[in-house]
Structure formats: structure tokens, C-alpha cells
Amino acid sequence: MKRFLTMIVAVCAIFAASAQHPMVTLSHNGELSFFTDITALNSAVEKAITGDIIYLSDGVFLLQGNKLTIPRDKRISIVGNGYKSYIMGTVLVIRDINTPDSDVPLFDGVRMDLLKFDDDDNLLHYEGSSAIQRCWIADVKLGYLAGKNITYDKCYIENYENGISGLDPSYTVFKNSKVKPSSDTYRFTAINCNVYNVYEYPSKLISCIVTASPSGGYAANSPKIINSVLDRTITDDRATLYNCYTFECNDTSLLLDENMDCPLNLEELGYLGQDGTVVGIYGGEYPFSENPSLPSVDTANSSVEYDAENNKLKVNITVKAD
Numbered sequence: 001m002k003r004f005l006t007m008i009v010a011v012c013a014i015f016a017a018s019a020q021h022p023m024v025t026l027s028h029n030g031e032l033s034f035f036t037d038i039t040a041l042n043s044a045v046e047k048a049i050t051g052d053i054i055y056l057s058d059g060v061f062l063l064q065g066n067k068l069t070i071p072r073d074k075r076i077s078i079v080g081n082g083y084k085s086y087i088m089g090t091v092l093v094i095r096d097i098n099t100p101d102s103d104v105p106l107f108d109g110v111r112m113d114l115l116k117f118d119d120d121d122n123l124l125h126y127e128g129s130s131a132i133q134r135c136w137i138a139d140v141k142l143g144y145l146a147g148k149n150i151t152y153d154k155c156y157i158e159n160y161e162n163g164i165s166g167l168d169p170s171y172t173v174f175k176n177s178k179v180k181p182s183s184d185t186y187r188f189t190a191i192n193c194n195v196y197n198v199y200e201y202p203s204k205l206i207s208c209i210v211t212a213s214p215s216g217g218y219a220a221n222s223p224k225i226i227n228s229v230l231d232r233t234i235t236d237d238r239a240t241l242y243n244c245y246t247f248e249c250n251d252t253s254l255l256l257d258e259n260m261d262c263p264l265n266l267e268e269l270g271y272l273g274q275d276g277t278v279v280g281i282y283g284g285e286y287p288f289s290e291n292p293s294l295p296s297v298d299t300a301n302s303s304v305e306y307d308a309e310n311n312k313l314k315v316n317i318t319v320k321a322d
Contacts, residue, residue, distance in 0.1 A: 022059025028052045039064040056080040063089035080110035095119045105131040117145035176288045207273040209280035
């Protein structure tokens with residue numbers, strides 16, 4: 001029993017130590033490298049090559065010079081543990097037509113202050129696809145330089161700027177997300193999202209909750225808004241609406257929804273999307289979560305037992321989806 005207790009204490013000490021110091025793990029062809037220095041993420045990216053995956057523990061990850069650059073010759077993936085994996089500083093991703101595609105997402109389950117794209121000569125010649133999922137990003141700059149096929153899924157983006165008006169709306173797609181486009185954001189597609197500050201240039205919004213445009217309305221060539229709920233102040237004759245429900249922020253008869261700037265309760269209203277679900281981030285096949293994480297242990301269906309006869313632990317762990 002004494003040996004057993006000693007082992008338990010040792011395991012707890014290991015977990016306590018790892019909790020105090022955020023860890024970066026680099027996976028290359030199944031081989032793992034571990035980084036725990038103060039700018040561990042910079043060190044891992046410097047060593048990584050195309051196809052590698054970098055895993056982040058919980059914690060705040062400081063950057064050398066307050067900046068992390070993912071160069072044009074590296075198509076890697078950075079995977080965190082939800083919003084608890086916080087990259088503090090500027091993350092610059094450089095794109096190029098010669099950068100190969102990858103099946104893994106560019107970012108998955110991390111929080112960032114600033115995500116900025118570049119392609120060295122600003123010509124939008126990167127043809128590949130990118131996915132950013134389950135991330136909380138305070139600011140996205142030059143989003144159009146991410147390439148011609150980028151999807152943000154289950155993300156919370158406080159400010160998004162793509163910076164060019166001549167885009168095809170299909171280049172940038174938001175799904176199951178909260179996003180606040182800036183005045184320099186043009187042409188995008190949003191599906192099952194909460195969208196704030198829709199400005200004047202053509203986009204397509206499907207099954208979304210849309211708040212008032214700060215610019216006072218849409219331009220003549222306005223977005224198409226389909227199967228959505230939106231503030232009545234933006235539904236003038238220049239907006240193309242299909243199967244939409246409109247509301248006013250001063251309608252006090254509606255219950256307050258904590259995720260909205262205005263009082264609104266879609267379930268009480270009985271307003272459903274065409275797929276039979278509530279529109280916005282609460283509907284769709286994969287509802288939005290503000291606390292995304294990697295698959296976690298299902299404690300109700302997991303157990304740890306001590307086999308005294310063989311002096312061993314019997315561990316049964318069941319993992320549940322995020």
C-alpha cells in the first residue's frame with residue numbers, strides 16, 4: 001500500500017508541475033518533442049516541417065518579440081485545448097501557391113490576440129484550403145490573404161477584416177460562429193452564425209442572426225440574407241431577403257438573450273430554420289460552444305481500481321466527444 005500511495009503522489013506531482021508551466025508538444029511522423037521554455041511555441045515552429053502538428057496544453061504562451069511567424073514553406077497545424085490555450089501576441093501566417101495542402105486544420109481550439117495573413121507580395125495567389133476551428137480570436141487582419149478557400153467553424157471572432165472588395169463570397173466561409181466584420185470587410189458567406197456589423201458589400205448569410213449595420217444600411221448591391229433573423233432597421237428595399245424574421249431592439253416583449261445585444265428569444269418565438277432548428281449559433285447540426293476543447297474523459301463512465309493481489313492499477317477510461 002505504501003508503494004501505491006507513493007506512486008499516486010508522484011503522478012500528482014507530475015501533473016502539478018505540468019500545470020504550472022505550459023507545454024508545447026511537436027508531433028513529427030509519430031515522434032514527439034517537448035518544449036517548455038518561455039517562448040516554447042516559437043521554438044516548436046522553428047523545428048517543425050510541413051505536415052507536423054503542434055499541440056498546446058492549457059496556459060498562456062508568450063511569443064519571442066511578441067510575434068510568431070509561420071513561414072510560407074511550412075503547412076503545419078497548431079492544436080490547443082480550447083480557449084484555455086492562449087497565444088498572447090501576433091500570429092503571422094504567410095501563404096504561397098507552393099505551400100502544400102494538408103488535411104489537418106491550421107488552428108484548432110486556441111485563443112489568439114491577433115491573427116494576420118500575408119503572402120509576401122499581396123497577390124492572393126495561394127490556391128489551397130485552410131480551416132480554423134474552435135478558436136477565439138480578438139482580431140483577424142488581411143483575411144483575404146489566407147487564400148481562396150478558408151473556413152472558420154465554431155469560432156468567436158471579435159473583429160474580422162479581409163481588406164479587399166473584389167472577392168468571391170465563397171472564398172471565406174463562417175460556420176456556427178460569432179463574427180463581427182469591420183468596415184473593411186467585404187463579400188463573405190456566413191452559415192448558422194451570429195453576425196454583427198454587416199456593412200455594404202455583397203455577401204451571403206444563411207440561417208443567421210444579424211444585428212443592425214452601423215453604416216446605416218446596405219448598398220444597392222446588397223447581401224442576400226436567407227432563412228435568418230435580423231434587426232428591422234436594416235431591412236430596407238436594398239436588402240435581398242428570403243424567408244426571414246425581423247425584430248426591433250426596442251421590443252421589450254421579447255425575453256433577453258444573454259448572447260444578443262437586443263432582447264430576443266428565438267425558441268419562445270418558435271422561429272426555426274429550414275432544417276428544423278433554431279437559426280444562428282444555437283441551431284444547425286453542430287451548435288456553437290464558447291468553451292471548445294479537445295475530447296475529454298467521461299468521468300461517469302470511467303474508473304480506476306487498485307488490484308491488491310497484483311499490486312497494479314486497473315484503469316478504464318471512456319472519452320466523450322467535445
